[in-house]
Amino acid sequence: MDGAMDGAMDDGAVLRLVGVTKRFGPLVANDSVSFTLNKGEVIALLGENGAGKTTLMNILFGHYLADEGHVEAFGHRLPPGEPRAALAAGIGMVHQHFTLADSMSVLENIALGTQSLWSLRFDRRRALARITTLSRDFGLEVHPNAQVSDLSVGERQRVEILKALYRDARVLILDEPTAVLTPLETEALFRTLKKLVAKGLSILFISHKLNEVLAVSDRVLVLRSGKIAGERATSATNRSELAALMVGDTVTEPTVTDHAPGETVIELVGIRTTGRVGGAPLDTIDLTLREGEITGLAGVSGNGQAALAALLAGTLRPDSGTIRIRGEEMGEWTARTALAHRIGRIPEDRHTIGMIGDMNVIENAISESYRSPRFSHRGLLDWKGAEDFARAIIRDYDVKCPSPRAPVRLLSGGNMQKLILGRAFDGAPHVILASQPTRGLDVGAVAYVHAKLLEARNRGAAILLISEDLDEVLALSDRILVISKGRLSPPSARGALTVREIGERMAGHGFQEEGGIHAA
Amino acid sequence: MDAIDILLTGSFWVAVIRIASPLIFATMGELICERAGVLNLGIEGIMTVGAFTGWLTVYLGGDLWLGVAIAALAGVAFGLLHGLLTVPLGLSQHVTGIGITLLATSLTYFTYRVALPEVTSPPKIEPFQPFPLPGLSGIPIVGPALFNQTPLTYLAFVLVAVVAWILTRTPVGIALRAVGENPAAVEAQGISVTAVRMGAVAVGSACMAVGGAFLTMSAFNSFFFEMINGRGWVCIALVVFGSWRPGKALLGAVLFAAFDAYQVRLQQVTGGAIPYQVFLMLPYVLSILALIVVARRASYPKALMAPYQKGER
Numbered sequence: 109m110d111g112a113m114d115g116a117m118d119d120g121a122v123l124r125l126v127g128v129t130k131r132f133g134p135l136v137a138n139d140s141v142s143f144t145l146n147k148g149e150v151i152a153l154l155g156e157n158g159a160g161k162t163t164l165m166n167i168l169f170g171h172y173l174a175d176e177g178h179v180e181a182f183g184h185r186l187p188p189g190e191p192r193a194a195l196a197a198g199i200g201m202v203h204q205h206f207t208l209a210d211s212m213s214v215l216e217n218i219a220l221g222t223q224s225l226w227s228l229r230f231d232r233r234r235a236l237a238r239i240t241t242l243s244r245d246f247g248l249e250v251h252p253n254a255q256v257s258d259l260s261v262g263e264r265q266r267v268e269i270l271k272a273l274y275r276d277a278r279v280l281i282l283d284e285p286t287a288v289l290t291p292l293e294t295e296a297l298f299r300t301l302k303k304l305v306a307k308g309l310s311i312l313f314i315s316h317k318l319n320e321v322l323a324v325s326d327r328v329l330v331l332r333s334g335k336i337a338g339e340r341a342t343s344a345t346n347r348s349e350l351a352a353l354m355v356g357d358t359v360t361e362p363t364v365t366d367h368a369p370g371e372t373v374i375e376l377v378g379i380r381t382t383g384r385v386g387g388a389p390l391d392t393i394d395l396t397l398r399e400g401e402i403t404g405l406a407g408v409s410g411n412g413q414a415a416l417a418a419l420l421a422g423t424l425r426p427d428s429g430t431i432r433i434r435g436e437e438m439g440e441w442t443a444r445t446a447l448a449h450r451i452g453r454i455p456e457d458r459h460t461i462g463m464i465g466d467m468n469v470i471e472n473a474i475s476e477s478y479r480s481p482r483f484s485h486r487g488l489l490d491w492k493g494a495e496d497f498a499r500a501i502i503r504d505y506d507v508k509c510p511s512p513r514a515p516v517r518l519l520s521g522g523n524m525q526k527l528i529l530g531r532a533f534d535g536a537p538h539v540i541l542a543s544q545p546t547r548g549l550d551v552g553a554v555a556y557v558h559a560k561l562l563e564a565r566n567r568g569a570a571i572l573l574i575s576e577d578l579d580e581v582l583a584l585s586d587r588i589l590v591i592s593k594g595r596l597s598p599p600s601a602r603g604a605l606t607v608r609e610i611g612e613r614m615a616g617h618g619f620q621e622e623g624g625i626h627a628a
Numbered sequence: 629m630d631a632i633d634i635l636l637t638g639s640f641w642v643a644v645i646r647i648a649s650p651l652i653f654a655t656m657g658e659l660i661c662e663r664a665g666v667l668n669l670g671i672e673g674i675m676t677v678g679a680f681t682g683w684l685t686v687y688l689g690g691d692l693w694l695g696v697a698i699a700a701l702a703g704v705a706f707g708l709l710h711g712l713l714t715v716p717l718g719l720s721q722h723v724t725g726i727g728i729t730l731l732a733t734s735l736t737y738f739t740y741r742v743a744l745p746e747v748t749s750p751p752k753i754e755p756f757q758p759f760p761l762p763g764l765s766g767i768p769i770v771g772p773a774l775f776n777q778t779p780l781t782y783l784a785f786v787l788v789a790v791v792a793w794i795l796t797r798t799p800v801g802i803a804l805r806a807v808g809e810n811p812a813a814v815e816a817q818g819i820s821v822t823a824v825r826m827g828a829v830a831v832g833s834a835c836m837a838v839g840g841a842f843l844t845m846s847a848f849n850s851f852f853f854e855m856i857n858g859r860g861w862v863c864i865a866l867v868v869f870g871s872w873r874p875g876k877a878l879l880g881a882v883l884f885a886a887f888d889a890y891q892v893r894l895q896q897v898t899g900g901a902i903p904y905q906v907f908l909m910l911p912y913v914l915s916i917l918a919l920i921v922v923a924r925r926a927s928y929p930k931a932l933m934a935p936y937q938k939g940e941r
Binding site: 193 | 797798799800801802803805806809810812813814815816817818819824927929930
């Protein structure tokens with residue numbers, strides 16, 4: 109492997125991985141990965157979803173046991189499978205999914221485990237003083253006595269970083285740290301990272317976003333299918349080279365052609381919700397979806413996307429306001445009415461809402477239409493027809509599965525999503541609700557989903573694309589709206605707003621009343 | 629005497645606190661387990677074991693406090709069994725808990741029969757005696773109710789304060805709460821989730837067993853079958869009622885005990901005009917109503933009933 113450069117900068121090495129291999133059953137998640145991190149250096153570990161980045165970090169930190177190889181920190185070999193040892197060696201980790209206890213305070217979360225469990229008193233005052241100093245020094249503003257559940261995602265990430273610094277971390281591992289941040293929060297994070305490096309910390313930055321990797325790192329390691337596929341000095345590489353290394357092939361993204369929208373299909377007027385679906389409720393929104401148009405909804409997770417998606421899917425009823433479909437006002441609004449009006453749904457979480465993992469491909473394929481005369485006669489299911497339908501989806505959408513009778517949980521994320529596309533696009537729906545349609549998919553599958561969405565748009569479907577991935581929204585949408593605290597911004601045509609302007613709206617600026625961000 | 633006068637008699641409040649005491653112990657025990665993320669439905673059985681072992685120790689000539697200690701140890705033993713099955717092995721906490729209750733109850737009855745084959749009426753022991761706290765026990769109504777009880781009752785109240793202190797003011801309390809909220813957070817800080825949860829279940833079960841022992845050693849003075857009579861299940865509801873907070877759970881226990889003491893006296897006042905079963909039902913009906921009102925907004929420990937397997941994807 110060209111990633112092995114042991115001995116090159118021995119004196120400055122703070123962390124070294126030697127031949128780390130990890131298997132999950134037949135899947136090789138990491139295949140003899142070796143690299144060295146030096147003092148004051150930022151290494152970016154770049155790779156697609158499923159390339160093995162997170163597994164590697166979990167081995168490094170002791171959450172997983174490596175099957176082969178070992179980790180050295182400051183010249184000492186770390187005992188495998190012990191986060192405690194990694195912490196003691198000065199390795200701090202900011203996990204992709206935050207490891208915070210929501211109903212506890214910031215201070216309690218940070219100080220957790222820093223005192224012996226047998227001590228009779230928790231030294232709150234000392235902890236408070238230390239947290240205040242650290243947050244001032246590194247620009248990590250957060251209120252120590254706030255409860256974590258009241259914090260924004262950006263603030264939670266600051267707590268995670270403070271947790272590591274509180275324990276005198278000298279190596280900081282950040283796993284996809286920007287996935288949940290607004291562009292402004294990302295900039296703030298990068299400023300913090302610069303301060304950390306200036307103080308002599310070393311950083312391992314894991315990402316699949318090329319721009320960030322280029323902006324923040326000194327050196328880039330590209331991980332593909334568990335192996336190090338290449339190593340470049342950041343100053344001597346570029347986007348396209350890294351992309352090719354990451355994918356192993358060139359992927360062509362579908363191109364958007366200009367296209368005049370048709371008639372209004374669905375119209376939401378003055379909709380308010382209070383139902384519990386997670387995140388903010390909708391606060392008097394108006395939204396129109398037109399034929400042959402993709403309306404992109406950008407926003408930080410938890411600002412009402414879930415409520416809007418549930419509303420359109422028919423699983424959440426509005427408290428006030430009207431829903432009109434082709435001018436006709438909807439009375440009782442349920443999932444069944446939504447389906448009857450040909451709303452195709454790609455749900456946000458394919459594992460929990462989209463599919464039933466333990467049921468097979470056929471059963472999942474007909475789960476939205478099993479009651480129709482197509483698949484049921486006099487109360488009995490027509491399994492032959494159902495199987496033919498499932499086989500048609502498998503063929504047309506290229507779903508790789510062992511058999512139509514295999515349980516859906518055996519399918520990879522990309523293939524599960526293709527099955528959902530096949531189900532949602534059956535019978536050419538008039539409206540398509542695409543909620544985070546490419547989350548967790550690899551680059552090839554992303555391109556496929558994008559192509560299918562554009563194809564549906566070109567044949568005249570009205571599409572609402574809800575995504576936390578701003579690049580995706582920008583690439584596909586004919587119109588862009590921003591959602592913040594349950595309110596919608598006015599729509600802007602594609603290209604009318606810069607990323608920075610959208611970012612500001614995502615942070616809640618530019619709406620009628622100033623919402624005010626969390627006081628730090 | 630009419631229905632309102634009952635509330636003004638000293639003996640009523642003495643009874644309330646006495647009835648509340650075992651509930652307080654067991655509720656604190658369940659609360660400790662649940663704050664660490666482990667539902668312990670073994671509570672009913674563990675209370676039975678505690679009632680029996682405490683009583684047996686004294687019956688065989690042991691000291692009263694030795695009886696309490698033995699009961700607590702028996703609680704620890706069954707707690708560790710529950711912990712072993714649900715924490716490292718990650719089995720269903722519901723099923724395991726019910727299994728523990730069945731096992732512990734049956735084992736107790738079996739042991740009782742084997743140890744005392746010839747007994748027809750349950751033998752009595754010399755129980756804990758009321759210990760008036762000098763100066764305070766003279767206060768009207770409050771004095772006898774709060775300050776002229778047996779040492780175990782005082783211990784129950786001290787336990788609430790200790791549990792509250794530990795949960796909020798000590799490192800182990802923070803770890804315990806965190807393990808019930810997000811075990812991954814605890815693991816990431818280098819603390820063993822298994823150790824914290826096992827410890828919590830063991831200590832919590834000891835409290836439950838002492839709650840059971842209160843019944844034989846400070847209330848009924850003997851052991852008989854079915855004596856726990858659903859008190860364990862009530863304690864599970866009290867934890868919810870108290871929103872997993874020791875102080876509010878204590879309040880719930882006292883409230884339930886007050887309903888219970890009140891209905892007994894109300895039966896006498898009404899003199900048979902209403903079937904007594906209606907009164908027996910009263911505390912439970914009121915508990916359900918209280919749960920509906922109070923507990924709907926309660927925020928439960930997020931990782932309650934979620935087994936944690938290290939390194940699982």
